[in-house]
Amino acid sequence: MNRFVLADCTSVDAALSQLHDGAVVKAGGVDLLDRMKDGIEEPPKLVNIRNIAELRGIHETDHGLTIGPLATLAEISEHPAIRSQYQILSDACGHAATPHIRNMATVGGNLLQRIQCWYYRSADFQCLRKGKDFCFAFGGLNQYHAIMDYGSCPAVAPSSAAVALLGLNSSVELTSAKRGKRTVGIRELYVVPDANPTKFTVIEPDELLTAIVVPRPTPGTRSAYQKYGEKESFDWAIADAGVVLEMDGNVCRRAVITMGAASPVVRRSAQAEAALAGQPITEETARAAGRASVEGALPLSMNAYKVDLFPVAVYRTILLAAGQRDRDPSAAG
């Protein structure tokens, strides 16, 4: 790991004043320190925001929730209001990584962690996402890689929280000292590789993620998230699904279906959503939506099985959200 300056800040203003000349933000440090130890990033300065009290906490407002980016995954997953009204979010935060990581990892850090790809994560491979012009995954080992929307880089989106927050139509508040605040939707937060391979999010170097805003679901909304891995303890998703159903009796007025480990940035499946809209939720309609979720999938040399997995993840999570099925023992964590 490289030598760096650690700037310990206790206010947002102090942190913002430090964000220049290549300084990067450190919250829980879970992903950033891994990248530094793996030698793929060498920032000269870390701005530690871990001790900024104003960035903590989960607040219920008239319009929904405002979550401080330093709220830990464990805090979110255990929050009574989130457990009862935003189940997709407590599911996602409660099943990421391991209990000890969930106690340390912040939701802001979870949203901003970098893509999962062993070539990207190894200093031995200088790839497209590190500013070079080659992707090793297409011709290499790609069993865990993307099956959809990947363009020039099939790494997968790693954040479970993003799958849930996209499902809930959430946004993040970004703050800079010079330009003040702006609000960006979860999907718009991420930059697809074809737009700019070395820019992972729209956050500018002098900006700090200062809040996550989650609108209150309409009455009758039911939601769920499930993640499937090769094993339960400490594994990444090979398929996952977020489901938000706005119900009218047993008829689904509107559905939001989100997927993480299918593509380089978190995605909504318009096809799956269309398959459910106006339909009663049954195993049949849920399976149809599952099949629709992988329409247009283009698997790589080693990951065709993921095209089989996502429909299952989607249909089982729809049934879980609708209260027609228990949490799936085959889902990880």
Place this chain on the structure above:
Amino acid sequence: MASHLNVDTPGEELIPEQAAAPPKKSVQMPVGVPDYTLTSETRQVPASEPPVWPINKDLKCVGQSTERYDGAAKVTGRARYTSDVQLPGMLYAKFVDASIPHGKVVSIDTSAAEKYPGVRSVHVIQQVLGPAVLRDPKLEQVKYPVVRFAGQPVAAVAAVTPDAAEEAAKLVKVRYDAMPFVVDIDKARASDAPQVFPGPADEAGSAGGGGGPSDVPQTGNVHGPSVHRVGQVEQGFKEADVVVEGHYITQVQTHSALETHGVVADWKPEMLTVWASTQGTASVREELAGFFHIPLTQVRVITEFMGGGFGAKFGAGNPGVVAAALSRKAGAPVRLMLDREEEHLSVGNRPSSDQRLRIGAKQDGTITAIQLISYGTAGCGTGAGCSGPAANLYKSASLHTEENDVFINAGPATAMRAPGHPQGAFALEQTMDELAVKLNMDPIDLRDKTDPHPVRRVERQIVRGSDLWKSRNPTAAASPGPVKRGVGLAQSVWYRFVSMGSAAEVRVHRDGSLEVISAVQDIGSGIKTVMAQILAEQFGVPPAQVAVKIGDTNYPEGPNSGGSVTTLSLTPAVRDAAWQASQKFLADIAPALGASPGDLVLVDGEVRSQSGKMQPLSFRRAAAKMSSAQITAQAKRVPDYAPHKYLTYGGVDVAEVEVDTEVGRIRVTRVLSVHDCGRPMNPTQVISQINGGITQGMSYTLFENRLLDPEYGLMVNPDLEQYKIAGAREIPDIDVRLVEAYLGQSSTDASGIGEAAGVVSIGAAIGNAVYNAIGVRIRQTPMTPAVVLAALRTAAQRREIA
């Protein structure tokens, strides 16, 4: 261990020394399984041997589940492992590892590293330990060792801080002349594949086994075949009513012990002292003395606590000799612990296998022929043979095995927990299951027909009566719905090896304290506890009153812990020394007590007179009457009483699985593990080893995989995140039924358990359970969702065609 084990003649190194025959006495010993087959057999044993112990239920301390001797030290962090050793002025070393998979080293420029602040010594490696060695070294005229795998150590740096060592290591400039490479076993077998070696090369085994045969041909990268024939398989297949065959593929597994390989070496003119994370203090000392041409008396190796070893930690290895060289050059102690990536890449693994297995049988289950053709890669080493189970588990009229090692540009294999056996049993025991299906026989009935081992027979009887086995639906794929339940079983086999280099000394002190010392190391299985139990049994005191001092080559020689030899080799020496010391003690104090030595016994913390002539006296007060400060006795392992009998042990493992056929996920929910290991000295510790063997074997079967990028020859998952190991949530309920199986072999009659402990058979048990669940056989590991879904899809397509 070689995979062909002619179990009638133990390995060469392990043959008892032929000394002048000592006077013998005739004794009756318990033999067999209590409640099933217990009987007694006569043994002629040296007259100096202690009285025969009864079976465990009649002993006070041995055979009982005694608390682990150093359990509190371990769980409180007081235990000092090699990685915890801190010496004054100690330097930190870091390897410079090869960045390419194959090539000649043209030059190594260490000047910038040497000038880096804090650097005290830099060492360029002239000889790499581990890989196979060319039979004709003249084929390669090079200045530096040829790089045959990415991660091969090239040089090393020692500095005052770990950071400085790491930074300086980056400054060592290595220029390579890159050569074509191959990391895929199938591509390596092709006639036009890049050659890993320019001619035949062999890897010798370590004290823990591994390595391959050196008397075989080599064609390109294919080292072999090593051929073994018993009878005529052609005839055997002709006589068979049914023939089953399968193609089985298993992956490379890395050792992934919690504590990586490493040493702290302190080179002083009069003595080289090395703290090592090792399975053999003796093996480390021998290699260091040999490498540096210094007498054994000038090398001391210490292993106070050991953070895990599964066969890869014998000898000094590259970390040991490099740390010693750096220490000599710097004049200061040097700590060299590998990081996790180096641990995956450079210090050994379980070879892969590609097996084609055929079994022919009569309608009644009698096996007429077994044929196994195997290929496997041990990287740039050898030792991928896996015919042990096929050759040793069942009675067959004929046998034909051909084993081949295939060289690739990857780190050399080492022995790993039951070398060759998990791979071999994965194929053999699934093929046996398939045979049972084809013969419409119960899998236990089939094994009763073909496996005459008396203990295995008892174990199968226990399995047959178990709730888990009774809950098995003999019809495959019978559960409704997408999640299907299945139960399957498989057997394991391991062999009785005795390390005659096993000695112990027992000391009785005048204050009533007792100690036992030996150079043996405790690799985690609990030999310290067992040594304390033996003294406690012999002296009639609580085990906590015994001090156990081990893990130091200054002590009487101990066995290297590989091949499941530790407990069975060392404990008779400990008991003999304890017995002799107790007899000397009683003889010494008898005059002061006005008693005859023969009348005195040591029971319940007291010295008692059998005739009642004397009031009982506490052990402590009796010790105060010793005529000298200390009474000692040292004993060495006496050869097995019946060296040609009872040479294998093993067990029967049953797995229950749930297979989610839509997501391809296998969950192992319950395991029943019925195992024998002679006299269990401490049942809790034996069960603990079996729990570990089941866990490690299940992890291998379902998750672990060393992944090498075929285009670049680099491992893409050299960590514990993408190299997937079972975690807490994957562990099934494991029910271990320990079978006491007395053999009448030594004064303790202990056997080993490390390798037979479930790791051999659990993979096949899972495979058979999966077949029982879904009616499709998975012949490949790890059985990931991708593999399971592909197998289900292929089976469905076959059904459509049919």
